[in-house]
Amino acid sequence: MIISLRTLTYDELKEKLSREDKIVLWSCDTCIRFSGLGGISKMQILEDMLVNDGYQVIRKELLGISCVDELVEDRKLDDVKKEIFDQATAIIVLACEEAWERVHLAFPDKKVIQVTRSFGFGNISEERGVHLTNPFQDTEFDAVPGGIPVEQAAKQSKTFHTFFDADLQEPLQPANLIEITVDGKTILAKEGANLLEECQANGFPIPHLCHMKSLLPTGACRMCLVKIKGRKGLVASCCTLVQKGMQVITEDDEIKEDRRITLELLLSSQEHNCLTCVKEEDCQLRTLIREHSIVDLRFGKKFQPIPLDESSDAIVKDPNRCILCGRCVRACDEIAGKHNLSFAHRGSRVIVVTGLNKPWAESDCATCMACVYACPTGALYEKMLYFDGNDWKPRKLYGQYYCNRSHLINTEKDTQK
Ligand code: SF4
Ligand code: SF4
Ligand code: SF4
Ligand code: FES
Structure with a gap:
């Protein structure tokens, strides 16, 4: 993975913008996410702050x-997005320099x-975190045995290894x-905002x-149903906007039973053997199964196994889950x-x-x-x-596999194990 560090403070970033700017945030969800600087969640934080x-x-x-040109060019050709990019006056790229160059070249008329x-x-492991192991030749870093922790790299290069000082910001005042x-409790909520959020x-978590x-929002799973005074039946809170004076019940026996049934039906119609699943503790379904104390299946198991799609170098699809x-x-x-993914077939299929409906590797996946x-x-x-934590051997070298910056590595002093 490429190790990147943040070069601007949030205040310096704001100095480059004006309140009239129509801003697009652009990031990548791989190396830069592990470097702590980008990815979807960081874009969300930056959007909220701005x-x-x-x-x-x-x-x-x-x-x-x-990070190839084609991906950037795609955005310019996409009908749905063209209008947005025509409007945009500033693009903030939370990605490595290579990606920034691509976006910069593609939009010469924008900031x-x-x-x-x-x-x-560099490498990442759960034990050691992110380490710079193969510095580019044009940086001030030498390759050292075991690599340089990203915090130390940030200090040495007078950059920042975390995101826009988000932790130091005052709480947002919407x-x-x-x-x-x-x-039964009165709270202050943003008018017109998403009720679930x-x-x-x-402090009222809704499954x-x-x-x-x-x-x-689409209201597809029916887990977030709540009662709202004056409205019939249960309402999907994720598809409901906050209105003045609303009286909401997020949980009672009827709502709990409804959610239980939804979960049990999912378990009956799919393969959820958590012991053999890579998602482990990150699984939101598993968390809900535990929270609702579901230990048996009232509706039995009605399920036909479907083959996995392992054709992609990077992604596995397991339709059974x-x-x-x-x-x-x-x-x-x-x-x-x-627009590479969609639903196919009908009913239980x-x-x-x-x-x-091509194998993943043959699709238009970026x-x-x-x-x-x-x-x-x-x-x-x-x-x-x-990477495997003990010996730093990758099971597959994902970042270098794709990235065209590998020729810039400081090979003479390459000590990556
Ligand atoms: S998807 Fe979640 S619930 Fe299903 S097997 Fe994996 S961890 Fe368990
Ligand atoms: S693969 Fe299935 S469970 Fe995962 S995001 Fe898509 S629709 Fe949801
Ligand atoms: S299908 Fe490919 S292009 Fe679409 S979101 Fe997934 S990884 Fe990205
Ligand atoms: S219906 Fe799925 S979260 Fe609201």
């Missing part, structure tokens, strides 16, 4: 792992702001706060699977802009497919990983990203 400071963020984009500098290749009642932010902050939440499809449309990041279960996962 919007809170009165700037206009009109779009978030995800660049693929290979394309670089916030990072790349120092070379405008247009109104009173609503949630489970506002409840969560105020959800298909909702993700960066994506348009897919809950059809659609987050991957929306991520590919709304974040990656590739519905599955997520790539392209026109390997940006937006769908993998969005998937709440083990239905989509990275083939390899981590």
Whole structure:
């Protein structure tokens, strides 16, 4: 993976912008995510900070792992996105320098702001975190045995290894706060905001699977149902906007039973053997299964195994663990802009497919990983990203495999083990 560090403070970044700018955030969800500087979640943080400071963020984009010209050019040719890029006056690239150059070349008429500098290749392991092991020749770093921890690299190069000092920011003070009642308590919520998100932010967690902050809500999973005074039946909170005086019940026996049934039906119709699943503790479905104390299946098991798609170098699709939440499809449309995923078939045979139901490797996938990041279960996962912790041997060298900056490595002093 490429090790990049942040070169600008948040205040320096703001000096390059004006409040009239229409800003697009552009990032990549691979190396830069592990360097702590980019990826979908960091774009979300930066968007919140900028919007809170009165700037206009009109779009978030995800660049693929290979950072090739074609990916950038795609955005310019995509009908849906053309309008957005025509409007945009500033693009902030939370990615390595290579990706910044691509975006910069593709949009010479825009303010394309670089916030990072790349120092070379490195490794990541759970025990040691991110280390720079193969510095680029044009940096001040020598390759040293065991590599240089990213914090030390940041200090030596007078850059920053974390994101825009988000931890140091004052809590956001959103405008247009109104009173609503949630489970008998009065809270202040943003008028017109997403009800589920506002409840969560105020300490009323609502179970959800298909909702993700960066994506348009669809109400597909029915886990986030709540009661709202004056409305019939149960309402999907992820698709409901906050209105003044709203009285919401997020949990009672009826709601809990409804959610239980939804979960049990998912378990009955799919393969969820958590012991053999890569998602482990990160699985949102597994968390909900535990929270709802589901230990047996009232509806039995009605399930036909479907073959995995392992054709891609980077991504594995296991349809047996897919809950059809659609987050991957929306991520590919709304974040990656590739429109490479969709649903196929009908009824109980519905599955997520790539392209026109081609193997993943033959589809138009940009390997940006937006769908993998969005998937709440083990239905989509990275083939390899981590290095073995003990001997630093990669199971597959993912970053170098794709990246065209490898010729810049400081090979004379290469001591990567
Ligand atoms: S997707 Fe989640 S619930 Fe299903 S097997 Fe994997 S960890 Fe378990
Ligand atoms: S299928 Fe996934 S990895 Fe491929 S372009 Fe779409 S979002 Fe990116
Ligand atoms: S692959 Fe994952 S994100 Fe896509 S629909 Fe299935 S569970 Fe949802
Ligand atoms: S989270 Fe609201 S319906 Fe899925």
